[in-house]
Amino acid sequence: DSGVTQTPKHLITATGQRVTLRCSPRSGDLSVYWYQQSLDQGLQFLIHYYNGEERAKGNILERFSAQQFPDLHSELNLSSLELGDSALYFCASSPTGGRTGELFFGEGSRLTVL
Amino acid sequence: SQQGEEDPQALSIQEGENATMNCSYKTSINNLQWYRQNSGRGLVHLILIRSNEREKHSGRLRVTLDTSKKSSSLLITASRAADTASYFCAPGHSSGGGADGLTFGKGTHLIIQP
Numbered sequence: 360d361s362g363v364t365q366t367p368k369h370l371i372t373a374t375g376q377r378v379t380l381r382c383s384p385r386s387g388d389l390s391v392y393w394y395q396q397s398l399d400q401g402l403q404f405l406i407h408y409y410n411g412e413e414r415a416k417g418n419i420l421e422r423f424s425a426q427q428f429p430d431l432h433s434e435l436n437l438s439s440l441e442l443g444d445s446a447l448y449f450c451a452s453s454p455t456g457g458r459t460g461e462l463f464f465g466e467g468s469r470l471t472v473l
Numbered sequence: 474s475q476q477g478e479e480d481p482q483a484l485s486i487q488e489g490e491n492a493t494m495n496c497s498y499k500t501s502i503n504n505l506q507w508y509r510q511n512s513g514r515g516l517v518h519l520i521l522i523r524s525n526e527r528e529k530h531s532g533r534l535r536v537t538l539d540t541s542k543k544s545s546s547l548l549i550t551a552s553r554a555a556d557t558a559s560y561f562c563a564p565g566h567s568s569g570g571g572a573d574g575l576t577f578g579k580g581t582h583l584i585i586q587p
Contacts, residue, residue, distance in 0.1 A: 361515060392575075402516075402561070402577040417576075449515055460565075461506065462575055464515035 362386065363452050365465035373473055377438040380468045384431055384452030390414075391433040392453070392462060393425055397446040408433055437470070445472045475500060476576035477545075477562035485584040492549040494581040496562030497542075504565040505538055505545050509558045510580070516561065519547075549583075557585045 362385035372378055384391050393405040395418075404417035408427035419425075422440075427433040437444060447469050451462040477496045486492055496505070504523045508516040522529045522538045522545065529536045535548040549556055559580040 361517070363515075394577075401579040404576055447513070451516075461518045461521060462508075462516070462563075464508075464517070466515045467513075469513070 361463040361465065363450060363463050363465035365448075365450050365468050367468055368466065369469050369471075371471045371473065372440060374440055374442060376440050376472075377436065378440065378470065380435040380437070380448050380450075380470075382433045382435070382450030382452075382465060384433070384450070385454075385463050388452035388454050388463070389431065390453040390455060391427055391431070392451045393419075393433070393435050394449040394451065395446045396449060396467075397443075400446075402449075405435070440470075440472045442472050445470055475564065475566050476578050477505070477564050478578045479560065479562055479581040481581060482579065483582045483584070485586060486552060488552060488554055488585050488587050490552055492552050492556070492583055492585075494547050494560055494583070496545040496547070496564075496578075498545075498562075498564040499543060500564075500566055502540070502564045502566055505536075506563045506565065506575070507534075507536060507545075507547050508561045508563060508577070510561065511558045516577075519560075521565075552583075552585045554585050554587055556583060558583060 364383040389410045396402045405419040407415040425435045447467045449467045451464045477498045480495045506521045507519045510516045561577045561580040563575040
């Protein structure tokens with residue numbers, strides 16, 4: 360158990376809909392990273408928050424947004440969903456904001472868009 | 474690209490044999506990490522090797538790092554069925570401010586046959 364909690368574990372929805380994925384980092388970790396994993400694209404970095412502030416953006420679509428709350432949990436919002444958004448979405452946390460530290464991954468949220 | 478590239482893409486060996494997978498990267502690093510992912514699960518950190526280290530051991534794992542060749546290898550000795558998983562390397566780059574998340578390649582998919 361990494362200590363990172365993601366909900367929901369599975370989500371099935373229709374095209375055009377909006378969903379929110381939630382992540383609770385390990386106790387004390389200030390950084391939250393979001394990743395998307397699909398069969399064709401591999402594991403893609405989406406966005407990084409550190410202590411409530413956005414630190415870096417990766418391959419995140421404009422239809423997607425995220426935030427980190429004062430209690431350090433984070434939410435990833437996916438809107439106007441398309442079939443191609445079907446993927447595993449991982450959250451990872453780290454005690455630091457740098458790119459060279461160990462990441463602790465949650466078990467992921469599997470999104471299926473029909 | 475700042476991500477590591479794992480090779481081979483897939484590897485199938487008999488239980489008890491050793492498995493070796495390689496990682497190449499392109500820019501200077503502070504460290505390099507290896508992660509394991511069981512099917513559909515979150516990534517789990519295996520080992521971190523710093524740029525001033527050449528070899529590191531952890532149980533049945535041996536990691537080497539050659540910064541002159543910008544490459545690393547992960548050796549799993551006396552493989553077990555439970556080692557069946559995908560393995561990813563993640564270079565921790567020293568440039569760029571460090572806010573980006575670790576980037577991952579497509580991994581090496583290791584299958585241990587009983």
